[in-house]
Amino acid sequence: MNKATIYDVAALARVSNATVSRALNEPDKVKPETRDKVLKAAKELGYKANAFAKGLASNKSTEVAVVVSDLSRASVAEMVKGISEVASHYNYSILLFTDTSDDKLPELLTNLVSHSVDGVLYLNDEITQKQNQMLEDLVDKFQIPLVLCNTVSNSDHNFLSVAIDFEKAGYEVTKSLIQEGRNNIALFTTTKRFPVNELKEAGYKKAIKEYGLKELICYTTGNLDSNKNDIDTFLNENDIDGVIGVRDSIAIAVLNTLIAKGRRIPEDVSVFGFQNTRYTQLSRPLLSTINIPIYEIGARSMRVLTTEMMKEEQEHKGLITLEHSIIKRLTTK
Amino acid sequence: MNKATIYDVAALARVSNATVSRALNEPDKVKPETRDKVLKAAKELGYKANAFAKGLASNKSTEVAVVVSDLSRASVAEMVKGISEVASHYNYSILLFTDTSDDKLPELLTNLVSHSVDGVLYLNDEITQKQNQMLEDLVDKFQIPLVLCNTVSNSDHNFLSVAIDFEKAGYEVTKSLIQEGRNNIALFTTTKRFPVNELKEAGYKKAIKEYGLKELICYTTGNLDSNKNDIDTFLNENDIDGVIGVRDSIAIAVLNTLIAKGRRIPEDVSVFGFQNTRYTQLSRPLLSTINIPIYEIGARSMRVLTTEMMKEEQEHKGLITLEHSIIKRLTTK
DNA sequence: CTGAAAGCGCTTACAG
């Protein structure tokens, strides 16, 4: 089947192609009768605009790129959902990119530029120096609006970012455990130095210091399998009564290990996760956690991006903070 | 910054733009010295091809659409990961669409056609009549290659599909419980009539019938919250010693409820999930399940789609079956 | 309010 073009519609409606274009894109600029004729013809022919021609002629793509390193993280899917729903509301399509390894960065940048995306949403927890560099190029050299979602960059470039206050959350959750009467509170975080986890850690340390307690930090890979040893060893060497995992999945891994060692939850040890993923619904006891409004972060990011895309000059600076909250379920007192 | 075009490269390399195009896309067709000149000029200018112009001129988009209804399902992310890695290997970009509600179908179709996607990957468990209709239009009227991933359609159109043999899996897992000595085996499935779950159910029924046992089927929503009542009521009314959940998350919900009722797992009741998501790693006891090679299904689907996209005539028929396996962990004997 | 025409940045027969 050969697709109908704007000329076919024009011919059928007995107007010029310019008029068809206007009737479709700026309806107020054509006389109602003309508009109706055009719309009728378009419908009859099943006309569907060619996005390539449109993009080429208008220099706008109505496409945004979503860049994410690990799609299988529970939080990511929910965030993309938020993005996606707002995007489709504004008639933006989503181009998905999932490879952010350092050696693929030039290719990524080329792809983003080649596709003339109107904006970029960046969802990586981890932002390496090279990634920072690439993002700076994107924004400065190619003038493509960028928003970081649920993450922050440690670049001095101060990219626009929508997230919670990770440090504050880390501080509050630690304090909450202290107020339960816990004195040996351990933070289980990732080996890799993600800015977001470093912020959580900073908050944890601040509270620990404030109350004159001892820092107990276990670094593990995020991986569910290889976690086991790190956690086991740490728990054997340290006598703890409070746990904070920087992710729910890590917290649950610790929780299960504690139970296997005969510790009672929450009588002997309190456990907090981070993020409030659906994992928390499946653990026993039900996991206490920090709720991060992940869907909202995605939706808000996309909204912020649309306003950025409307502007002539990009500012791409600043941090937009959404509220987190502590959710106490059954792993804390 | 104004992006360099093919003409800028041509001018700098002192050749025609046609030669630049060839040097970049069909390197063998130009003399090595010319090629080097062009490549050098392109590099110097930071030339990045305009995908719109390319698509418009060549009538190929090198874009595939991934259509998925619920991105937050654990299995979906992993599948998209498989798709994405193969796609980037073949230099295809991914357009992501997440709204498949019946009233948005025309818009979806328009989007797919407008973007001239070279192919479509469809990831919905649920395929309604209207969705079937839309997919038929896509394939027949617009000649766009289509592959269903980890799902099958009950349309007589016989779309190309990559999945496991769900009925066989349902049969085998039921039989496995029977061989453990279980006699009151219940299937926990979804209220909505997903073809894949109906196949699992058919397999379950076949085994139950073969051994002269009684069918015990509980229909629940897939939702973790509203599940609770359905499951609770069912367990109060039926005395069971075997459980099969059509999803891991459902199985774990049942598992937790059974434990709360004081049943010992697996001494009193055996429990099987379906899919082998990472949920299975977090449940206690560790969940036995059917492994579905979800990443492989994604990767294979994309590979199948690439070969379809090469063909002149679409066949788009047939079912490609990958192997599943039963994984016994600690919720079965 | 509408049309004629140029232009967006590529690809690709065609000719040489």
Next chain:
DNA sequence: CTGAAAGCGCTTACAG
């Protein structure tokens, strides 16, 4: 192996 030129299907000043 290379170039001139037409064409892909739109948008958008410009003129009327």
